[in-house]
Amino acid sequence: MNVWIAIAVTAVGCYLVKYLGLSAPSGVLERPLVKRLAALLPVALLAALTAQQTFSDGGQIMLDAKAAGVAAAAVALVLRAPFLLVVAVAVVVTAGVRALGG
Numbered sequence: 794m795n796v797w798i799a800i801a802v803t804a805v806g807c808y809l810v811k812y813l814g815l816s817a818p819s820g821v822l823e824r825p826l827v828k829r830l831a832a833l834l835p836v837a838l839l840a841a842l843t844a845q846q847t848f849s850d851g852g853q854i855m856l857d858a859k860a861a862g863v864a865a866a867a868v869a870l871v872l873r874a875p876f877l878l879v880v881a882v883a884v885v886v887t888a889g890v891r892a893l894g895g
Contacts, residue, residue: 833834 821827847859865886869879 858887858890861890 843863847863848854848856862883866879866883869882873880
């Protein structure tokens with residue numbers, strides 16, 4: 794039953810956050826600081842999520858096949874590869890490291 798309470802609380806919280814965003818005065822949303830934060834916040838959250846999912850297992854830092862895939866994707870990005878190629882490189886490297894027992 795506790796899981797359903799957590800789901801309900803999360804759903805209500807998400808709805809309230811969305812409602813607060815929609816009810817904010819337009820003058821607040823037009824400020825340069827707010828615009829800059831709105832542009833940078835999704836990138837920061839995605840980077841944090843990627844780092845947490847790649848380098849963490851429970852409460853420990855670990856380097857495994859996922860880290861190799863992210864490193865290969867970073868190299869492909871530095872070489873200015875197209876996005877689909879970056880994803881393909883990450884998948885192939887991750888699968889290769891896992892196949893080799895990593």
